[in-house]
Amino acid sequence: FFFFNSNSKQQRIKMRLKHILLYSATVQIRPSIAFASPQQRRKPNPSTNIQRDILSIRGGDIGSSSMASTTTTMASALSSAAIVAPLRRALVSGSSIQAIGALYAICSLVVVPLTWYRTAYSFSVGYGLSIAAASLALLSSFTFSGGGTIGISQLMTAKGAPTILSCTALVYGLRLAAFIYVREHTVEEKRRVFEDMDRKPPLQRTPLALGVSMLYAFMVSPALFAFRGTLADGSVSERLQVFFTGVAAFGMLLESIADQHKYEVKRQCPKGGKFVGPTTWTYKLCRHPNYLGEILHWAGIFGAGCVSFGTSIVAWVGGVLGLAGILSIMLGSSASLDKRQLDKYGGQIVYDEWKEKVTSSVIPFIK
Numbered sequence: 001f002f003f004f005n006s007n008s009k010q011q012r013i014k015m016r017l018k019h020i021l022l023y024s025a026t027v028q029i030r031p032s033i034a035f036a037s038p039q040q041r042r043k044p045n046p047s048t049n050i051q052r053d054i055l056s057i058r059g060g061d062i063g064s065s066s067m068a069s070t071t072t073t074m075a076s077a078l079s080s081a082a083i084v085a086p087l088r089r090a091l092v093s094g095s096s097i098q099a100i101g102a103l104y105a106i107c108s109l110v111v112v113p114l115t116w117y118r119t120a121y122s123f124s125v126g127y128g129l130s131i132a133a134a135s136l137a138l139l140s141s142f143t144f145s146g147g148g149t150i151g152i153s154q155l156m157t158a159k160g161a162p163t164i165l166s167c168t169a170l171v172y173g174l175r176l177a178a179f180i181y182v183r184e185h186t187v188e189e190k191r192r193v194f195e196d197m198d199r200k201p202p203l204q205r206t207p208l209a210l211g212v213s214m215l216y217a218f219m220v221s222p223a224l225f226a227f228r229g230t231l232a233d234g235s236v237s238e239r240l241q242v243f244f245t246g247v248a249a250f251g252m253l254l255e256s257i258a259d260q261h262k263y264e265v266k267r268q269c270p271k272g273g274k275f276v277g278p279t280t281w282t283y284k285l286c287r288h289p290n291y292l293g294e295i296l297h298w299a300g301i302f303g304a305g306c307v308s309f310g311t312s313i314v315a316w317v318g319g320v321l322g323l324a325g326i327l328s329i330m331l332g333s334s335a336s337l338d339k340r341q342l343d344k345y346g347g348q349i350v351y352d353e354w355k356e357k358v359t360s361s362v363i364p365f366i367k
Contacts, residue, residue: 087102100221100318118194127173132174135170135223142227175252247296261283287361
């Protein structure tokens with residue numbers, strides 16, 4: 001009568017209580033394996049196994065995993081397995097073509113989305129961040145591949161030159177990307193120039209992004225071969241690598257100082273056609289010391305890496321194309337800027353006197 005009362009609501013309540021009591025009894029009995037048949041002992045719960053496997057892949061365990069943490073861990077695992085590991089293998093032990101191809105993939109993954117967002121980012125913010133990403137990949141694959149650290153004493157030896165070289169390129173890329181981004185958002189003229197370049201739909205900018213990504217991969221490739229090569233202790237090649245690593249670091253520092261100096265002067269100058277400089281500090285060396293610093297940086301990277309090229313045709317072709325490409329861009333940009341400055345400021349006393357004293361456009365002592 002208790003379980004079969006005519007009142008349906010009361011009936012459901014009683015049935016639910018009965019289920020709870022049966023479940024509690026099952027929980028108390030289950031830990032004692034003596035009550036389980038041999039077949040039950042050997043057969044695990046399939047649903048539990050699936051859940052355990054999924055959480056194992058995600059890096060968690062049953063009973064202590066949140067949606068946010070497992071999702072993040074799974075994304076990290078998939079990223080490491082599907083992208084990072086193959087790229088690392090190509091960089092470390094792949095053929096020369098495969099290694100440069102890995103650099104190209106890394107640069108493209110950075111440049112293409114940024115170019116879809118803004119065309120000018122393909123050779124500005126995207127340029128800096130792609131160089132930083134490629135350098136970070138080299139450091140992760142070679143210097144910190146075992147998850148350890150490297151001491152200052154190790155860096156001060158010739159064996160630390162490739163690491164310092166890639167660290168220099170990493171700082172160079174991050175600094176340049178941050179500088180250009182800040183300048184775009186603080187200098188109205190630069191912001192308008194960037195916006196005016198967004199004429200094509202995002203997907204139609206892809207060929208441009210892929211093309212410049214190839215150039216960036218070639219430019220970084222000497223640092224790759226500096227890691228992969230083996231130089232004899234105390235050899236001329238080893239000393240040259242150390243020297244050119246210093247040249248790359250000096251070029252990065254020179255460009256940073258010249259960029260910041262010019263930015264501060266231009267930001268504070270009144271609007272109009274009056275020439276205000278800069279004409280001091282590094283701008284006494286040449287009219288475009290920031291371009292000089294960039295040339296020195298990439299010439300240093302090429303010099304530090306080429307001593308490890310050996311007879312690899314791929315390494316030589318990639319390195320030479322990268323250096324020739326950036327030299328062509330820098331020299332062409334300086335010539336174009338000289339012409340624009342002459343058209344805009346020619347006849348002004350300050351500009352004419354500065355140009356008469358500083359006769360070199362980019363390379364000191366060379367007109």
